[in-house]
Structures are given as C-alpha cells and as structure tokens.
Amino acid sequence: MIYVQNLSKAFDGFPALTDLDLCVQKGSIYGLIGTNGAGKTTILRLLAGVLIPDRGKILIDETPVFDNEELKQRISLVSDDLYFPAGTSLFDMGKFYQDIYIGWNQKKFETLIALFGLDDKKTIRSFSKGIKKQAAFTLALSTSPDYLFLDEPIDGLDPVARKLVWKLIVDEVAEKQMTVLVSSHNLSEMEGICDSIGIISKGRMHLEKELDAMKSKMNKVQVSFGTSGCPDSVLQNLHILHQESKGSVELLIIHEKAARIREVIEAEQPLLFDLLPLTLEEIFIYELGGEDDEIKKILL
Numbered sequence: 001m002i003y004v005q006n007l008s009k010a011f012d013g014f015p016a017l018t019d020l021d022l023c024v025q026k027g028s029i030y031g032l033i034g035t036n037g038a039g040k041t042t043i044l045r046l047l048a049g050v051l052i053p054d055r056g057k058i059l060i061d062e063t064p065v066f067d068n069e070e071l072k073q074r075i076s077l078v079s080d081d082l083y084f085p086a087g088t089s090l091f092d093m094g095k096f097y098q099d100i101y102i103g104w105n106q107k108k109f110e111t112l113i114a115l116f117g118l119d120d121k122k123t124i125r126s127f128s129k130g131i132k133k134q135a136a137f138t139l140a141l142s143t144s145p146d147y148l149f150l151d152e153p154i155d156g157l158d159p160v161a162r163k164l165v166w167k168l169i170v171d172e173v174a175e176k177q178m179t180v181l182v183s184s185h186n187l188s189e190m191e192g193i194c195d196s197i198g199i200i201s202k203g204r205m206h207l208e209k210e211l212d213a214m215k216s217k218m219n220k221v222q223v224s225f226g227t228s229g230c231p232d233s234v235l236q237n238l239h240i241l242h243q244e245s246k247g248s249v250e251l252l253i254i255h256e257k258a259a260r261i262r263e264v265i266e267a268e269q270p271l272l273f274d275l276l277p278l279t280l281e282e283i284f285i286y287e288l289g290g291e292d293d294e295i296k297k298i299l300l
C-alpha cells in the first residue's frame with residue numbers, strides 16, 4: 001500500500017506540490033490526472049525515491065522510500081523523459097538490469113520483446129519515441145515490480161501498442177497484485193483501467209474518487225413509455241441527475257443503484273428499458289454537476 005501525507009516539494013522556491021495526500025491500495029490501479037505542470041511527474045519521482053520531499057510523509061508498505069535500496073528493488077518507474085545510454089541495445093539493457101534487479105525475469109523480458117515485436121540488437125536511441133516507450137515498459141515489467149509507476153505510458157503509442165500495454169498491466173495486477181500508479185493528461189485514456197482516480201491541479205489534490213463505488217451508485221438508462229413520456233412515479237422516486245429526450249426515448253442519468261432503478265421503472269411497464277454503461281467522463285461530469293473547471297480541462 002502507498003500512503004502519502006502532506007507531501008510538499010518546491011523547485012527554486014516554486015511550489016510544485018503542496019500538502020498532497022494520496023492513498024493507493026495494494027493490487028489496485030490508480031490514475032493521476034492533471035493538466036501540464038500540475039505536478040504528476042513530481043509525485044511519481046518522489047514516490048520512486050528519485051526526489052527528496054521538502055515536507056510530508058511517503059510510506060510504501062509502511063516504509064519510507066527515500067534511500068531505501070531494498071524497497072526500490074520492488075519499484076519500477078517508467079519516466080516520461082526516457083534516457084538510454086548511447087549505443088546500448090535492449091539486449092545490453094537487459095544484461096545491465098539483470099545485474100541490478102533481484103526480481104529480473106529473463107523469460108518475461110524475451111516474451112515481451114516478442115509481443116511488442118522489438119529489435120533487441122538495435123541501438124535504443126535509434127528507436128522512434130513510441131518504440132522507446134515500449135522498450136522502457138518491457139524493461140520495467142521484466143524487473144517483476146510490486147509497484148509500477150508509469151508517467152504518460154501510452155502517450156505517443158499506436159492503438160495496438162496501447163491496448164497491449166493496458167492488457168499487460170491488468171494481467172500483472174490480477175496475477176501478482178502489482179500496485180500501479182499511472183499519470184495522464186486525459187481522463188478518457190484511463191477508461192476501464194483505473195480503480196481510483198486522483199485529479200491534480202497546481203500541485204494539490206483537487207479530487208480523489210474510488211471508481212467502483214461511484215459506478216455502482218450511478219447509472220445510465222435508456223427508457224421509453226411511448227408517447228405519454230416518463231411517468232411521474234419514475235421522475236419523483238428516482239434521483240435523476242440528467243434527462244434528455246430523443247423522440248419517445250428518454251436517456252436518464254440516475255444517482256441510484258441498478259436494482260432500485262429496475263424496481264421503479266419496471267413497475268411502470270416500459271416499452272423499452274436498457275441499463276447502459278457510464279463512461280468515466282460521464283461519471284465525473286454528473287457527479288460534479290458539470291461545473292468543475294479542472295474536470296473540463298482534462299476532458300478536452
């Protein structure tokens with residue numbers, strides 16, 4: 001588990017992070033969302049022990065991370081700003097990592113190279129931006145980390161590589177309870193991946209939400225009662241956050257559990273009734289009433 005309390009970090013007097021609290025449960029995927037300069041990279045670098053906090057607490061499995069080599073063996077950070085030594089190939093980097101990381105898994109390394117279709121003999125610096133990212137992700141996952149920190153991991157990747165990266169992450173979380181912290185500019189990129197979302201704004205935690213809890217208490221419904229429209233019993237007995245009509249079909253966003261919605265609507269014998277999945281964007285828009293500037297920026 002990751003536990004962060006009152007974390008602050010300034011660069012040359014500029015407050016990059018201020019009194020940030022964060023909690024990530026073991027075996028979960030946490031999405032850090034924010035605009036450029038919000039402080040996402042700074043959080044990931046502090047959590048990976050690359051930077052020293054000015055103030056506050058960072059505990060991973062109840063242990064401070066900075067200068068803790070044993071703990072750092074179990075952490076992998078894929079930075080947004082990738083660095084590979086001149087002339088090194090993925091094969092060379094694999095050998096280098098093998099000597100450093102106790103958890104290095106050569107078989108997994110070879111499998112991932114094949115899955116991404118990477119050339120392990122070519123100099124990594126000659127790879128395109130997206131392929132470099134795939135190489136860095138391959139190296140990180142091959143260290144068998146308990147904690148994987150990913151800074152904009154799918155930025156610049158083609159759709160096939162994006163899908164593969166997410167699949168590999170989700171598989172690893174399911175198989176070995178890996179804990180993942182992933183940053184992005186865009187809320188919709190995190191669709192279907194994250195268990196929790198933290199929205200960072202100007203170095204502060206703006207909003208933090210656990211998605212399953214939000215999803216279970218909010219539902220989207222497509223319903224039709226013919227030309228008579230939605231009966232009063234439905235409109236009055238359910239907490240409707242949004243309603244729009246397309247002909248005789250109503251689209252409703254309802255702040256109730258699915259079972260309660262079903263009970264109220266089915267009692268009125270609708271001609272059409274479908275419970276539809278809510279997107280991450282819809283959850284945030286309707287939960288916050290659509291008035292939140294920070295949410296608007298990350299939805300664009």
Ligand SMILES: Nc1ncnc2c1ncn2[C@@H]1O[C@H](COP(=O)(O)OP(=O)(O)OP(=O)(O)O)[C@@H](O)[C@H]1O
Pocket residue numbers: 011012014015016034035036037038039040041042043080185
């Ligand atoms: N090494 C540094 N020296 C000076 N300022 C820094 C340094 N690292 C970060 N900052 C500043 O701290 C703030 C937060 O930067 P950070 O890189 O964490 O944001 P970010 O959310 O990751 O942004 P982006 O999405 O653009 O990568 C920015 O204003 C940035 O200019």
